[in-house]
Amino acid sequence: MIRLLAQRLRLRRNDEGFALVIVIAIGAILMILASVAATYSVSVLNKSKQDVAWAAAEAAAYAGIEEYQSRLATDSSYFQYGNPAAQFGAGSAVTLPTGTGQVNPAFSLDTGANSTWAVVPGSNGAAKFRYEIDTTKYLSTGIVRIRSTGLAGGVTRSIIANLKQQGFIDFLYFTDYEIQDPALSGDPVSCVKYAWAGRSSSCSVIQFSGADHIQGPVHSNDTLRICGSTFDGIVNTGNSTASGGLYYTIPAGCTAGTFNSGAPYYSPVVGVPTTNSQMKKEVRTDLPADVPNPGCLYTGATSVVLNANGTVTVRSPWTRFTRVAGDPATSGSNAAACGTPGTGAGQLGSATGATFTPPTKAVFYVQNQPASSSDPNFWPAATPAPTTCKGANGTSTGNGIGYPMSGETAPSGTPYGCTNGDVFVKGTLSGQMSIAAENYVYVTGDLQYNDSSTDMLGLVGNNAVWVWNPVNSSGTNLLTDSGRRIDAAILSVAHTFQVQNFSTGSPRGTLTVNGAIAQKFRGPVGTGSGGTTVTGYAKNYVYDARLKYTAPPKYLSPVTTTYGVTTWIDTPAAFASNGTYK
Structure with a gap:
């Protein structure tokens, strides 16, 4: 009995030792798990903080772009400011703003202990940004590039954005007034008023018809008049007085239009400049900072044929100098890239004109013959005229370069002037170019791109832009082709884009415009x-x-515009948190 009890006591002591080992092992495991959990929690917390800082830095970079946009909205010329020492946009013609209250900390490139950034409003200094400006493409495209770097929680992130002025070419169809040009319709000056501002119903309003299919965005400062038309893009107007979001009128007997991108809506009136004379400075040689690569100036009636091989053929008898200096011009010069003035073979005034390769991204400006004797392109009365001001038949009054064509009756009120700043253009463009006229632009044939992905054309008439459609005295069409194609951004500053003799003759087919149309009057x-x-x-x-x-x-x-973001990309951070370039 005593032996059995002793054996049981020894077994119990052995069990207790084993249990202790198990308890210690479990305790160790629990301690390890607790340690792992603590480490994981700290890691997650750190990662969470890193994620928050990462997102905050990106938001700060965006805030920098928005802040810069607000400066441009206040001062559209603010693009001239920046830090010329910045790596991004090297070669940009920018300077740091000076004067009381003009310092912009976002332009700072300070580093280390002196590193300064602009503070994101409302962040109490926790989020900051700085930006660099690239204006190297502004003169040719109107685009300002910005690299904005945000800083938050010791993390930096950078974003590059393209900013472009919002303007007429944001719309396929832009109109200031939805009436026919009073200069052509005979309507009184009192008709030059928006419908929503009280224009008389007797004025010559032009409507979108059931046959019209507008495949792009539309804006009118006026009230649109629609009769069964189809609109694929957005439609907005400056009419803020209508109710229900329908800012257009439907004439009696018409059905509502089809709006595939939603009903028309209000958008503020967009101011139209009164003249295209600003483009004339692009042919001056005395503005090297603003006009590093001058275009070409032509005087009087001028024909321009665009050739698919990248050359142009220009006939311009009244041109004496293709570039000028001063405003008003006081001296002139000639450039091989604009053709050689004169009436000799292969020169601008010859019967066949001059064929040459124009400057890259050229601006052609066709001016009226100057009235001032101090202008280098002035023709003194005693100087023989370079051409006879006759039409193509050699007898009727015309402009000396083929207009009016033989048998054509020139439209009343818009004769072909010999010394008027009219340009007659057609052909196939290879490259990028803008053609502007102090008077009329006539599209005399198809205008097409050789490469629709890279070529681009602007047509800017101070007065009307005409689609040439000659008729004879009986009202019969003289052109025998059908249809007309125009690849271009078109703008008539003071008047209209219109087909010549639109209500005369027989159907001419379809007018295809691939680009944009902007005009003062419909x-x-x-x-x-x-x-x-x-x-x-x-x-x-x-x-x-x-x-x-x-x-x-x-x-x-x-005349008033804002800058919108057209593209943006996330890019490796440009700066470290201490302000040094990475």
Whole structure:
């Protein structure tokens, strides 16, 4: 009995020792797990903080872009400021702003203990940004590039964005007034008023018809008049007085339009410049900072044929100098890249004109013959005229370069002036170019791109931009082709884009515009009945989406404008948190 009890006591002591080992082992495991959990928690917390800082730095970079946009909105010329020592946009013609209250800490490149950044409002200094400006493409495209770097929690992130002025070419169709040009319709000056501001119903309002298919965004400062038309893009107007979000009128007997991108909505009036004279400075040689690569100036009636091989053929008898200095001009010069003035073979005034390769991203400006004797392109009365001011038949009054064509009756009120700043253009473009006229632009044939991905053309008439459509005295069309194609961004500053003799003759097919149209007054291109074209052209307008991101060289902008972001990319951080470049 005593032996059995002793054996049981020894077994119990052995069990207790084993249990102790198990308890110690479990305790160790629990301690390890607790340690792992603590380490994981700290790691997660650190990662969470890192993620927060990463996101905050990106938000700060965006805040920098928005802050810079606000400065441009306040001062559209603010693009001239930046830090010329910045790595991004090297070679940009920028300077640091000076003067009381003009210092911008976002332009700072200070490093180390002196590193300064602009503070994101509302962040109590926890989020900051700085930015660098690239204006190397501004003169040719109107685009300002910005690299904005945000700083938060010791983390930096950078974003590059392209900013472009918002203007006429943001729309396939832009109109200031939805009436026919009073200079052509005979309407009184009192008609030059928006419908929503009380314009008389007797004025010559032009409507979108059932045959119209507008394949792009539309804006009118006026109230749109729509009769069964189809709009693929957004439609907005400056009419803020209508209710229900429908800012257009529907004439009696018409059905509402089809709006594939939503009902029309209000958007503020966009100011139209009064002249395209700003583009004339692009042919001056005395502005090397603003005009490093001058274009070409022509005087009087000028014909321009664009050739698919990249050359142009220009006929301009009244041109004496293709570049000038001063405003008003006081001296002139000639450049091989603009053709040689004169009437000799292969020169601008010859019967065949001059063929040459124009400057890259050229601006051609065609001016009226100057009235001032101090202007280098002035023709003294005693100097023999370079051409006879006759039409193509050699007898009727004309402009000396083929207009009016033989048998043509020139439209009343818009004769072909020999010394007027009119340009007559057609052909196939290889490259990028803007052609502007102090008077009229006439599109005399198809205008097409050789490469629709890279070529770009701007047509800017101070007065009307005409689609040439000559008729004889009986009203019969003289052109025998059908249809007309225009690849271009078109702007008539003071008047209209219109088909010549739109209500005369027989149907001319379809007018296809691939680009954008902007005008002060609506211009008719044809007449129709029940969706069928009776005279002139049917419309086929297609927006060139590239115009959202770029523009023809030196294309005009509205008198008031904002800069919008066209593209942006996330890029490796440009700066470390201490302000040094990475």
